[in-house]
Amino acid sequence: MHLATIRLDHSTRAVRRDGDRLVDLGYPDVGAYFAAGTPDERAGASYPLDGADFAPVVPHPSKVICVGHNYQNHIKEMGREMPAYPTLFTKFADTLTGAFDDIEKPAETDALDWEVELVVVIGQEVRRADETQAKAAIAGFTVMNDISVRDWQFRTVEWTQGKIWEASTPVGPYLVTPDEVGGLAPALEVSTTVDGQVMQRDDTGTLLFDPVMLVQYVSTIITLRPGDLIATGTPAGVGHARDPKVYLVGGEEVTAAVEGIGACVNRIVKA
Template identity: 35%
Template sequence: MAIIRFEKNGAATLGVRFDNEVVDLSEIAPHLPTDMAELLQQGGAEAVQKAIALAKGSKSRIAYEGLKLLPLAMKSVKTICLGLNYHDHINENKREVPQYPMVFFRSASSFVGHGQPLVVPKVSAMLDWEAELVAFVGKRARHVSEADALDYIAGYSCFNDGSIRDYQRKTAQWTIGKNFDGTGGFGPEFIPASQLPAGAKGLKIECRVNGEVMQSANTSDMIFDVARTVHLMSECLTLEPGDLLVMGTPGGVGIARNPPLFMKAGDVCEIEIEKIGILRNPVVAE
C-alpha cells in the first residue's frame, strides 16, 4: 500500500491506495493534514502507519484511475538535493569522485505531480531529465551516526530533477537552473521505508523519454547513499520531519550526449524505480 496526494474539489487531500482503489483520508480522518510533509511533522513514520491503519478499516473507497495527482509534499522545511552522486554520472561529466556531497536546494514552487506537465520555459530549450530517488525524513536528526541514520527515514518516492542546463551553467551555483517553475516531477506515491530494502538500496532506477531508455542504473551505485547522506547533513543542520533528500541521478543525461538531447513539447518522460513506482509527465512549452 502507498500514500498519494490528489486534488478533490479544487483542494489537496491525502489518500491511501490499495491496488486500484483509494481511501480518501479527508473523509475518514478530517483532522489529518493534506500534505505528506505535514503528516510527518505531526508524528513521523508512526503518523503514517496510523493513517494506513485507519484506511485499512474503511470500506469507503474511490477509484484510483482518473484522480489528479499532486506533488506529495509542498510544505517541507527543506528540500536538499545531491549532485554528481552516481559513479557513471561522474564519469560522463569527466569529474573526480567527490569526497563530500555536492549539495543544492530546490523549492517546492518547481514541483509538479504525476501526470501533470513538465514545462519547457520560454527562455531555454535545454530541459534535461534526471531520474532520482527521494527520501522523506521522519524525525528530527542532528549529529546522527551513519549506523542509526536510516531510523530517521520514513519513506521514499520518485523524483525528476528537471534541469535547465544553460541556466544551470550561468553561475558557479546550480540553484537557478534547478528551480524553474514546472520542472520538478514528484511522485506518484509515498512508499513506507518498511516496505523496501534498507536505504532503498539495490533497486533499478530508470528514465525513459517516449519509451526510449535514457538512464538505467541501480540505487546501490550511489557514491553517498541515504544513510551516509543523513549522517553528513545532520552534522551541519537539523533535519526536520518532512524534509526531503533528493539523492542524485545516474549517467545518461541529455546534456552529456553527442549531440546533446533535451525534452521538448509533446514528449513523455517516465522515471521508474523498482518497488516504488513510475512517475510519468508529459512535456509542454511555456
Template identity: 40%
Template sequence: MKLLNFNQQDQIRLGIKTDHGIIDVGTTLNETLTMEQVIEQGDAGLARLRTLLEHPNLSYIDETEISYAPIVSKPEKIICVGLNYISHAEESNMQIPTSPVLFSKFANALAAHKEPIRLPRHSEKIDYEAELVIVIGKTAKDVSEADALHYVYGYSAGNDLSARDFQFRSSQWLLGKTCDQFAPVGPYLVTADEVGDAGNLRIQCTVNGEVRQSANTKDMIFSCAAIISYVSHHMTLQPGDIIYSGTPEGVILGYPEDKQKWLQPGDKVAVSIEKIGTLTNVLV
C-alpha cells in the same frame, strides 16, 4: 504502505493506494488529515492508517480518475545531491566527489505525477535526471550514519529537471535547477518499511518510451544513510523535508555535443523505481 496526495474540490486530500483503489483518508475518518500531519505523527500516524484499512465500510476511488498532487506540499527544505554516481560524474566531465555535493530547489519547483511541465522561456537545453527521493520523518541533527535510516519516513521517485544553459552560467547551479515545476515527485510516498533496502533498487528513465537511464541505487557513491548523516551535521532536517539523492549516467548532458537532443514540448518522461512506482510527466 503507499500514500499519496490528490486534488479534490480545490483541496489536497490524503490517500492510501490499495489493490482496490484509493482510500480518501479524510472522508473515511470524517476529519481533515494531511500528509504533513501523518509524517509528524510518525509510527502512531502509520498505525492509525493501518487500522483504517480494517474499516468495515471502506469506499474506493478509481485511481484513473484522480488528479495527483506532489507527495508533500510544503517541505521546509528540498535538498539535492549532485554527481552521486561515478558514471554520471565521469560523463559530465566532473571530478568524482569526496563528500556529497549539495544544492537546493525551492517549493515552486514541486510538481505532481502526470502534471504537465511547462518549459521555461529562453532555455534550449532541458535535461532529465531520474532520482530516488528520500522523505525525512523525524527531526535530525548530528545524526550518525549508523542511525540515519531511522529518520526516514519513506521514499518516492523524482526527476531533477535541469536547464543546463541556465545551470552553467556560473559556478552556482541554482538557476538551472529550481525553475517552476522542475522537481516532479511521486506518484506515491512509500513508507520505509515497505521499501526495505533503498540501497538496492532498480532505477530507470525513459523518454517517449526509449530507455535513457538504467541503473541501481547500489551504485550511488554516498548511500542514503551517508547523505542524511552528512546533511544533518550541517543543518537540521525536519519532518517532510525531501532529498533528491542523485542521478545515474545517461543524461543528455553526457552525450557528445553532436548527439545532444534536448527535451522538447510533447516529450513524455517517465522515472521508474523498483518498489516505488513510475513518475510520468509530459513537457509542454
C-alpha cells in the same frame, strides 16, 4: 505501504493505497501526516485509484536537498572527479509538481534535460543524526525527475538557477516504506525513457553516498523535519552529456521510474 497526496477540488488529502482504493488518512498531505507522528487512521473517506489526481507526495516540504554527482558513471560522463563529500544544492516547494502533471518548457531555454532520482522522505525531526537516528528518520522513498535548465545551470559555477524553475520537478506518485523495497539502502533499478527510448538505466546500489549517510550528513548542517526531501542524484545518460547533446523541445513524454516505487510520467509542453 504506499502513501500519496491527492488533489480534491481546491484541497489536498493524504492517502494510503489499498488495492484500487485510496484511503484518507485524515490529514491534508503526507508531510502533515508525518508531522503529526503518523497517527492511526481516522475513520473517513476513500477514493478510487482510477482517475486520482496526484499532487507532489509532500507539496510543501520545509526543504528539498538535492545531491549532485552521486553515481560513478554520471560523474565520469560529466567530466568530474569522484567527490570526497556529497555535492548539495536546494530546491523550493514552488519548484515541485505532480507525478503526472504536464511540464512547461520554459521559453527562455533550449537546453531542457531529464534526471531520474531516488528520493528519501524524512518522517521525523532529526539533527546531527548518528547512524541509528538516521535510519529511524527515513519514512520511505519516492521518485523525482530533476528537470534541469542546463544553459541557466552553467551560467555560473553554482547550479541553483538551472534547478528551481517553477513547477518543473515532478515528485511521486507514492512514498513507499523501506520494508517494501529491501530496506534503507536498496538496490533498485532507476531509469528514464523519452518517448519510449531508454536514456538512463542504473541501480541505486551504485550510489557513492547512500540514504542513511546522506541523512547523517545533511542533518549535521541543518535540522531535517517531517516531509523534507533528499534527492540522491541521477545516473549516467542525461541529455547534456551526450554527443551530440539531446534536449527536450516540447511534445515528448518523459518517464522517470524507480523499481518498486513507481514512475513520474510527464508530457513536456511548450510555453
